[in-house]
Amino acid sequence: MAEVAYYTKEGLEKLKEELQQLKTEGRAQIARAIAEARDKGDLSENAEYDAAKEAQGHHETKIAKMEELLANARLLDESKIDSSKVLALSKVKIRNVKNGATMSYQLVSESEADLKSGKISVSSPIAKGLLGKKVGETAEIAVPAGKMEFEILEISR
Structure with missing residues (x-):
């Protein structure tokens, strides 16, 4: 199934x-x-x-x-999404702890993912590492280049 x-x-x-x-x-x-x-x-x-x-x-x-x-x-009814933590369809602003670069992404389904428009798949390594985190928390994510740390700056719908 x-x-x-x-x-x-x-x-x-x-x-x-x-x-x-x-x-x-x-x-x-x-x-x-x-x-x-x-x-x-x-x-x-x-x-x-x-x-x-x-x-x-x-x-x-x-x-x-x-x-x-x-x-x-x-x-998903976007109005009912809890914006206190990162969930599917959340828009999240993150900062790379190592170099200070900030990025904004929306976590979407795999078929909707489009990096150019800031939409990443919820099944991607970065999205998986961010899921469930709250503003101010740091997510350590294993990516092909090694481990990266991202601080969650903002979560919205």
């Missing part, structure tokens, strides 16, 4: 839109490719037809995975 994943409203809508696009436009494109390949004659020696059928299989697998993801998706 798949793991339950928590989403923001925008993240859940994006997931639904992508699934809808795969089911409509994506399937239509593959059907056209199969029809074009079929029109070229003998199917037993038609590489284009084989490639189109294989693409169809990959496409349907992707749809099935997204449907499973959606079935296990839960919308």
